[in-house]
Structures are given as structure tokens and as C-alpha cells.
Amino acid sequence: MKKVLVATDKPFVKVAVDGIRKIVEDAGYELALLEKYKEHSDLVNAVATADAVIIRSDIVDKEVLEAGKSLKIVVRAGAGYDNIDLEAATANNVVAMNTPGQNANAVAELAFGMMVYLARNTFNGTSGTELRGKSIGIHAYGNVGKYVALIAKGFGMDVYAFDPFVPEDVIVKDGITPVKSVDELYSKCQYVSLHIPATKETKGSINFDLLSKMPKGATLVNTARKEVIDEASLVKVFEARPDFRYVSDVAPDNAAELAEKFAGRIFCTPKKMGAQTEEANINAGLAAARQIVDFFQTGNTKFKVNK
Ligand code: 3PG
Numbered sequence: 001m002k003k004v005l006v007a008t009d010k011p012f013v014k015v016a017v018d019g020i021r022k023i024v025e026d027a028g029y030e031l032a033l034l035e036k037y038k039e040h041s042d043l044v045n046a047v048a049t050a051d052a053v054i055i056r057s058d059i060v061d062k063e064v065l066e067a068g069k070s071l072k073i074v075v076r077a078g079a080g081y082d083n084i085d086l087e088a089a090t091a092n093n094v095v096a097m098n099t100p101g102q103n104a105n106a107v108a109e110l111a112f113g114m115m116v117y118l119a120r121n122t123f124n125g126t127s128g129t130e131l132r133g134k135s136i137g138i139h140a141y142g143n144v145g146k147y148v149a150l151i152a153k154g155f156g157m158d159v160y161a162f163d164p165f166v167p168e169d170v171i172v173k174d175g176i177t178p179v180k181s182v183d184e185l186y187s188k189c190q191y192v193s194l195h196i197p198a199t200k201e202t203k204g205s206i207n208f209d210l211l212s213k214m215p216k217g218a219t220l221v222n223t224a225r226k227e228v229i230d231e232a233s234l235v236k237v238f239e240a241r242p243d244f245r246y247v248s249d250v251a252p253d254n255a256a257e258l259a260e261k262f263a264g265r266i267f268c269t270p271k272k273m274g275a276q277t278e279e280a281n282i283n284a285g286l287a288a289a290r291q292i293v294d295f296f297q298t299g300n301t302k303f304k305v306n307k
Pocket of ligand 1: 081273
């Protein structure tokens with residue numbers, strides 16, 4: 001009997017786990033759960049007898065992939081798959097997939113929660129600012145970016161987007177103004193919401209030069225990955241611009257130091273929680289389970305992300 005392991009350091013809500021179990025067991029497979037594990041070696045050991053694994057931000061590196069002697073598929077229940085060693089997956093004949101879009105609305109809603117929180121001075125009773133009438137730049141118009149744009153329109157913001165991989169007419173059709181370059185986006189927008197993946201090209205790409213272009217009252221919103229920010233630049237911008245603010249669901253390594261030095265201008269969630277809603281857990285978890293069953297039963301590799 002095939003074994004599907006759900007390995008989530010940050011567990012799904014119970015209703016999502018129940019749903020995953022039903023899909024897996026209805027297909028005649030066995031479900032194993034590894035939640036809130038302490039060591040990476042716990043995942044390495046658990047994967048040894050699994051045919052498929054569902055993960056979140058859990059690290060699936062070469063060691064995990066080599067330990068999975070009968071492992072055929074890893075599904076990242078979520079969008080970003082920078083936590084999977086794709087080359088090692090391919091080398092070990094393991095298909096890696098994600099579940100694009102399934103947690104996108106949850107992440108977008110959190111972005112606005114954080115924006116309002118800081119715009120209203122952390123609800124400390126003093127006068128803050130409103131989002132209406134402000135400009136917002138969507139840096140990468142993917143699944144999350146689209147929801148952020150949609151919600152931003154509801155807030156009455158002027159919405160711009162830059163994405164070299166999305167045709168301008170797609171952006172225009174959504175009522176959003178496309179811009180031609182990253183520089184233009186940052187120059188125009190008081191708020192910039194990051195939705196780029198962490199890749200060789202994007203890591204450290206959000207730097208002092210770019211952030212300095214933002215107009216007065218600048219707030220950078222990061223629900224993407226901490227690695228895309230050049231952290232030294234972040235400190236420099238905070239020091240150079242008393243108006244600069246940063247909200248993030250992917251705290252920088254120096255978050256505590258920044259919070260102390262620039263109190264009231266930075267907010268970071270203590271743990272990545274963009275996708276921490278019942279709905280997102282159900283959407284992404286069940287999609288992952290269905291993709292695994294479909295892969296085993298029909299060979300469907302629609303959401304494959306490795307070569
Ligand atoms: C994603 O890439 O889908 C998000 O970063 C959510 O990550 P999580 O499932 O670890 O919360």
C-alpha cells in the first residue's frame with residue numbers, strides 16, 4: 001500500500017488534515033503525519049518509507065530526497081518551492097509540484113492587515129493615515145499579486161503592476177496600470193507589495209537604490225521571501241528616510257534589532273502566517289492530496305516544477 005506522508009513543521013488545521021486523509025484513504029493509500037517536528041533528521045527518517053510527501057515550507061533537500069528510497073512525488077502545499085532542491089529531486093526521479101493559487105487570497109488579506117496596522121500606528125490611539133488615494137505597486141503579478149491588486153482597488157488605491165512575464169493587456173484587463181520597469185514601479189508607488197519568488201536572480205535584488213526611489217510615505221510590504229531583500233540596504237533606508245516603513249510576513253534575520261531601532265516603522269509577523277487560514281490550509285492541503293492521487297492513478301504532472 002502506498003504511503004503519503006504529511007510533513008508539516010507548521011501544521012494544517014485539523015479539518016484540512018481530515019480532508020487530506022479522506023482523499024488519501026479513499027484512494028486506498030495510507031496517511032502518515034509528521035507535525036511540529038524538532039529536527040530535520042525527523043523528516044529524513046519519516047520520508048524513508050513514504051511514496052509521496054506533502055510539505056509546506058519544510059526543507060526538502062538532497063538528504064531528504066536520497067533518504068526517500070520509494071519516494072516518487074513531493075507536493076509543496078503552497079506557492080513557493082524554493083525549499084525544495086529541484087535538481088536533487090530530478091536526480092532521484094522525484095516529481096516536485098506546488099499548488100499555485102490555493103493560498104493566494106489568504107496571503108493578500110494578510111498584506112492589507114499589516115498595511116492598515118502600520119498606517120494606523122499599530123492602533124496606539126494616535127492619528128495615522130489611510131490607504132485610499134495612495135499608490136500601490138504590485139511587484140510580480142502572479143496569483144497573490146492579483147488578489148492584492150483586487151483588494152487594493154476596493155480600498156480606493158491607485159494600482160500599478162510590473163511583471164515581465166505577464167502580457168500588459170492581461171494587467172490592463174484587470175483595471176490595473178502596467179509599468180515598464182521595476183524602477184518605474186518603485187518611483188511611482190508609496191506602497192510596494194512584493195510577490196517575486198526567491199531565485200538566483202531575485203535574491204538581494206530589493207536594495208537601497210530601488211527603495212530610495214519610492215516617494216514620501218513609503219511602505220514596503222513583503223509577503224514573499226526574506227531573501228529577496230538586501231538586509232543591509234533595509235537598515236540604510238530606515239536610517240536615511242524617517243518616512244520609510246516595512247511590513248513583512250517573512251521577518252529579516254535582524255528583525256529584533258530593526259524593531260528596536262525603528263520602533264513603530266516596522267512590523268513583522270513572529271512566524272510566517274500568510275497562508276495560516278482554515279481556507280488556505282484546506283485549499284492547498286486538499287489540492288496537494290488530489291495531485292498526488294492523480295499522479296499515481298493517471299500520471300498527471302500538470303503542476304510539476306522540476307525538469
Ligand atoms: C507559500 O509559498 O505558499 C507561502 O509562503 C506559504 O508558506 P507556508 O505554507 O509555509 O505558510
